[in-house]
Amino acid sequence: MCGIAGLYHLSTPKPVDPARIERMCDAMAHRGPDGHGIWTAPGVGLGHRRLSIIDVAGSPQPMASSDGRVMLVFNGEIYNYRELREELRAGGAMFHTDGDSEVIIAAWQRWGPQCVSRLHGMFAFAIYDLEARSLFLARDRLGVKPLFYAALSDGSLIFASELKGLIAHPLLRREVDPLAIEDYLAWGYVPDHRSILTGVHKLPAGSSLLLRHDRALPAPNQWWDVSFAERRKGRAADLEAELLHLLRQAVSSRMVADVPLGAFLSGGVDSSSVVALMAEASGAPVKTCSIGFDVAGLDETSYADQVARRFATDHRARTVSPDDFDHADDLAAMFDEPFADASALPTWRVCQLARETVTVALSGDGADEALAGYRRHAFQHGEDRLRAILPQSLRGPVFGGLGAIYPKADWAPRPLRAKSTLLALAGSSEQGYARAIGVTPPELRQTLYSPDFLRERGEYRAEQPFEAMMRSAPARSGLDRAQYADLRFWLPGDILTKVDRTSMAVSLEAREPLLDHRLIEFAATLPEGLRLKRGQGKWLMKKAMRRYLPDEILYRQKQGFVTPIADWFRGPLAGAARAISSSTSLARTGWFDTRRLGDIAEAHISGRSDHSRLLWQLLMLDKSLIRLAIV
Known part of the structure; x- marks a missing residue:
């Protein structure tokens, strides 16, 4: 496991300052305390921090191919590297290490961008081909390993395993994307289609990016997807x-x-x-x-x-x-x-x-x-059966009306907390599952924002890309689409x-x-x-x-890896909850109705409602903005 970083000039190749790449890597030193390396050439620079796992004494990076035509930086593990090495060796490839990094290089030289489909594992890597003068970025199928990238004002593209690696570059703009705030409040994280900073992107899971000098930045190419469209037969x-x-x-x-x-x-x-x-x-x-x-x-x-x-x-x-x-x-x-x-x-x-x-x-x-395996899957499956029986024209007004007036009974036994279920049944399967997986529902978010932020957000809602993904999923049923999402x-x-x-x-x-x-x-x-x-x-x-x-x-009831933050915010952390609306950097952004935030904190502390997840969201947003030096 490692941290990688680099820079590539999309326009005219310019000299790359090795110290700049080194600063990006040093910001991620925790990802690789066992070694580091920098390589630069006209128009490109690659950096690596290494955590030694396989071939501990060998396989330093950036790693060159035996003919010197390819350079690699790699984060992750390739679990079938031994089998691939034998296949590639039979085809004439030469190996000088016992690790998986050199196998990626040989696979690239044999199969080009299609090499990713032969790799079993978790990975994010960058390959620079000196002959083609191209840079290839790739991320594993499920997105176990991350990769951030951004285009800069000087015509270069930077990439790194973590956002802090990009932030170490002085030309990166630190401007918050307002739609990322909407996404974060809805989900509790900034999903992969967006970043907290405008202009920063995350390479999607199962995708790659092939860059060439004097070419515009292309859209990522999705090279893998999972399909729920087929059914296995058999006993x-x-x-x-x-x-x-x-x-x-x-x-x-x-x-x-x-x-x-x-x-x-x-x-x-x-x-x-x-x-x-x-x-x-x-x-x-x-x-x-x-x-x-x-x-x-x-x-x-x-x-x-x-x-x-x-x-x-x-x-x-x-x-x-x-x-x-x-x-x-x-x-x-x-x-x-x-x-x-x-x-x-x-x-x-x-x-x-x-x-x-x-x-x-x-x-x-x-x-x-x-x-x-989640409880929400069983609920989704049952709700979809009811949606199939009752038309939307009936469900919308009936369940929507009941859901609007039903109290948010956080204090009640679970079977009596029907508000979310009623609202889910009022909408489509996709809308219902978005509610099930979300943290702060759209009705509550609407009351949190200031008028200025509502104008800036416009017609966008965080649930829209999620629901679109479910609708276009290669799937047969609502359960399939939920699992796909x-x-x-x-x-x-x-x-x-x-x-x-x-x-x-x-x-x-x-x-x-x-x-x-x-x-x-x-x-x-x-x-x-x-x-x-x-x-x-x-x-x-x-x-x-x-x-x-x-x-x-x-067969015991699934519990999940949870933290007792509801109790904490009513006890030792009550002061932190109250401070969110007044004495924090978040309160100075102008994004929120601070009086409303104060009411939410007091309702939770008194025990009238459970707003612990929202309070935690706001607290972590405040601390992140401070870390990013936004406010």
């Missing part, structure tokens, strides 16, 4: 066996490392499955770690302990407390852009714990998205961003075996009833894992 037992084979293959391929390796263990289905398959493939005890909370209703460490004992892992645990809020500034520094998934705090803590003994840790991310929109924007930044902040490589693209593609073809049956998500996976895990782990 359930045969599909279960195939799924288990893919799970084993995904886990074992990610256990290749020349440094200590372990796993995150929450005690949920996904991480427990990964640990079970690691234990099966390993001759030594698996190193595992977990994070608990000092709020009993949110603590899952007893389940993690149960799995650790079952597989005799070398297990360690730690507790997160309200005192950890003191590290909110550290979180803002990790993410650069505002990021309000409160589980980032315990994720960072578990990464810190893992890094004390290992350099690589396997996570359980991805199975919920691929196999319909999870994989293409929510997963790279939220979950993978969280894991990448928190793990890289402590120089830990996190690997996601359940996001192996072969496993994802297989899961997308499963009949709906093998993904979601009688309200039970991940049905086939749980059935396959019963030979390893007890029903108490497989």
Whole structure:
């Protein structure tokens, strides 16, 4: 795992100052503390920070091809590099290292831009071809590894693994995109189709960019997508066996490392499955770690302990407390852009714990998205059945009217919190799922903004690109479209961003075996009833894992990796909640109705409403703006 950065002149090739590339890389030193390198030529500069995982003593970057015609900087891991190396060697390629970086170079020289389809793994890389004078940027299929880029006023394009790498360049403008504020309030993060800064872009997951001198900046080329349009046929037992084979293959391929390796263990289905398959493939005890909370209703460490004992892992645990809020500034520094998934705090803590003994840790991310494991998938499936029975002309006025007058009963038992369901049923399948996955609904956002900001936002709503993605998805059903949007929109924007930044902040490589693209593609073809049956998500996976895990782990209610921020904002953090409306940089932007923000804080502190997620969003936005020196 590493950090990469570079500069490419789209117009006339000009000399590149190596010190400028070095500053961009130094801003991401946490991503690669084991080594660094800079290479420049007329019109181009490449930089690299290295975290040594495979071929520790070799494979320095930037790396040149044996004939000197190609230069590479690479962040990630290619899990099938050994098989590719043998295939390429049979075709005449020569190799001088034992790592995967040189395999990417040889694959580029053999297959050109199409080489990405041969790579199995997580990656973001840049290849400069000295003969063609072209720069090729690519990102892995699911977006596990990030890549930011921006065009500058001097005709150059800069790129880096993190936004802070771009910010280190003096010509980058630090102007907030107002639509990014709308997106962030809706989702709790800035999705991949936008950046917090105007003019900065994120290369989409499964996409590439081929740049040439004296050519305009092209649009990214999407080279991979997942399709839910086909259905796998066969007996359930045969599909279960195939799924288990893919799970084993995904886990074992990610256990290749020349440094200590372990796993995150929450005690949920996904991480427990990964640990079970690691234990099966390993001759030594698996190193595992977990994070608990000092709020009993949110603590899952007893389940993690149960799995650790079952597989005799070398297990360690730690507790997160309200005192950890003191590290909110550290979180803002990790993410650069505002990021309000409160589980980032315990994720960072578990990464810190893992890094004390290992350099690589396997996570359980991805199975919920691929196999319909979230509660919202069951709700979406049921709501779509009702939408199919009742026409929009009836649902809109009836459910919309009821939803408008139904109280937002945050204090009530879950079955009585019907407002969101009523509003979801009033709209289309896409509108309903946007509500299910969003953080701050459009009606509430409308009341937060100042008149000036509302004029600047115009007709744009954050849900529009999400709903468009669902409508155009290669899919057969509403559940298919929901899962597609999870994989293409929510997963790279939220979950993978969280894991990448928190793990890289402590120089830990996190690997996601359940996001192996072969496993994802297989899961997308499963009949709906093998993904979601009688309200039970991940049905086939749980059935396959019963030979390893007890029903108490497989079938208990999904809890999620959450943080007790609601309690915190009513206790030790009440002062921080009140300050949002008056004494913060955010209050000085002019974007919000500060009186309304104050009312929201008091309603939460008094217990009348639960606005903890919104308060956390506003707090993290404020801290990000300070970090970016915007206000």
